[in-house]
Amino acid sequence: MSRRSGILEFAVLGLLRESPMHGYELRKRLNTSLGVFRAFSYGTLYPCLKALVANGWLTEETGGSPEPASLTGRRAKIVYRLTAEGKSHFEELLAHSGPDAWEDEHFGVRFAFFGQTSRDVRMRVLEGRRSRLEERLEKMRTSLARSRERLDDYTLELQRHGMESVEREVRWLNELIESERAGRDQRAVDPAEQHQKDTSGDADGLPRRRGGSRPGPSDDTTT
Amino acid sequence: MSRRSGILEFAVLGLLRESPMHGYELRKRLNTSLGVFRAFSYGTLYPCLKALVANGWLTEETGGSPEPASLTGRRAKIVYRLTAEGKSHFEELLAHSGPDAWEDEHFGVRFAFFGQTSRDVRMRVLEGRRSRLEERLEKMRTSLARSRERLDDYTLELQRHGMESVEREVRWLNELIESERAGRDQRAVDPAEQHQKDTSGDADGLPRRRGGSRPGPSDDTTT
DNA sequence: GTTTTCATGTAACCCGTTACATGATTCA
DNA sequence: TGAATCATGTAACGGGTTACATGAAAAC
Incomplete structure (x- = not known):
């Protein structure tokens, strides 16, 4: 069964579901669309x-030809396409919301495919992630309390910043969960069926922050 | 030469510099003091x-006995102590401020030992980190601009949150660099020489946020 | 016509975990 | 006395990178 890491496999199937691609292109998409998180x-x-x-x-x-590349002599560009089994396998994966789905390594990729994920799975993953982070916070707080005196200022500052980061992600998740609850008529969409960008008003579960202008933080030409 | 990862080696030497320890204890310190970042x-x-x-x-x-454990028959608790060579090796490592020092994996550990790092190295590492993040932001912005239309709302939101996280870390670094510049008479301290917690006023390079009361977030007894 | 970018692949290695095996000490 | 925690260790594996090798197409 090979049990290849899950995460790459998942992302590849997900991207190929949108459209067939060759490896090179696939990699670029992986490292941008889903990127930041994994390269x-x-x-x-x-x-x-x-x-x-x-x-x-x-x-x-x-x-061009369906023959193996060896016959023509030229090294062919290989386009990968999802099969029916591949598609249904991906849908199975999409439906899983086990504990690993909200671990650090998986969460980002899962979120990236929320557009194709059913609402209830989305909810479970978001809430799972949140409680995961909250228990992490808990541990950080107690461990910090136990050893505050012993630690120097830099270590303390590092700890503080780390906790603040986690707290921030929790707030983000709260917003998302909030909007998911508020939003209605949400079901997963097969991207292959999306012939035109169906801009159906405000029907998604997101905070609608885009449009917040982003005043361009005095775009200083550093570097 | 073995070239073992650097990061673990660095942290171990650094912790043992403060005081000798056995493996089990060492691991706990690694996963709390420096923790959050690496286990x-x-x-x-x-x-x-x-x-x-x-x-x-x-x-x-x-x-108790300096004999190899095999003689007494009992499995001994092994206390590890830094040698003089170990100490000077660690000091060499502390002094390095090459590009890898501000990569994701290294930066946290380096920061954790800033208390024993010379001021100019601290500055170089902080500034290196900042410009590393800024160039990452740059890439994210352009890649986002190139593909905004193609991406669905969740992917976009993920991207936005990711960028905001990086921007936040940049602001944090700005504060730190600021305070480093402001603070004076900073030299590295050998923790072994610290016989008493020398609370010399406000002499470190940190933002002095602690004391900002942190109103105790209703210390809820979750779990 | 040469450099870049696109494109595919593999073997060696690295860093680390999991699962397991062993035993001492503490505490109920 | 038996369970939990402290404590040390190792072999097998896993997931990933680096460096390399190859070659086509596009840009200059």
Whole structure:
């Protein structure tokens, strides 16, 4: 079964669900759209693609002719396309909301595909994430209380900043959960069916912060 | 030479510089004092300790008798102590401020030992970190601008939150750099020489936020 | 026509975890 | 006396990167 890391596999299936792509392009999307959070190298991506093909979740299409590239002699650009089994497998993955879904490594990628995730799963993942962070905060607070005197100012400052970061993410999650509750008629959307950008008013579950102008923080030309 | 990861080695030497400890205790300190950022398992720590001993940077002291534990039959508690070479090696590491010092994995640990780091190195690391983050922001902004239309609301929100996090860390660094500049008579302190908690007024380079009362967020007894 | 960027791949390695095995000490 | 916690260790594996090798297409 190979049990390849989940996270890359998930992201690849998710991206290919939107449209077929070749490896190179796929990697760029991984490192931008989902990026900030995870950057993969070719040494990881290509073997993974092979494995997904072996599982029957993807097909490889080489350039013009459907023949193996070896016949024509030219090294072909390989376009990967999601199979029906691949699609249903991805949908299974999307539906899972186990504890690992809200761990640091997974949460970002899961969130990135919330547009294709059912509302209740979204809720479970967000709430799971939140309580995960809250228990982490708890631990940080007690451990800090136990050792405050012993620690020097820099260590303390580091600790403080760390806690503030977590608290901030909790507030963010609160907002998101809030909006999810408020928003209605939410169901997952198959991106392949999205022929036109259906701008259906204000129907998503998001805080609507975009439009907040972002006054351009005195864009100083450092560097 | 073994070239063991740097980061664990650095943290271990730094902690042992404050006082000798055995592995178990060391690990706890790693996962709290420096924690939040990194958690190491015994499977990593113990082999690393062995390697540091082999390098002559640490000595192992078993319980009461200096004999190898095998003689007495009892499995001894092993106390690790920094050697003179270990100490000077650590000081070398402390003095380095190469580009890797401000990468994600290293920066936290480096900061945790700022109390023992010279002022100019502190400055270089903080400024290096800041410009690293600024160039990351730059990339995020352009990549976001290039693909804004193509991305769905959740992906966009994720991106926005990610950028805000980075911007926040930049502001934090600005404050720190500011205070470093303001603070004077800063030199690195050898923690072993600190016989009494010398509370010399306001002489450190930190924002003095502690004392900002932190109204005790209704210390709810969750769990 | 040469440099860049696109594009695919692999083998060696690195850092770290998991799961396991062992035993001492403390505490109910 | 038995459970929990302290304490040390290792072998197998896992997930990922680096460095390398190859070559086509585009840009200059």
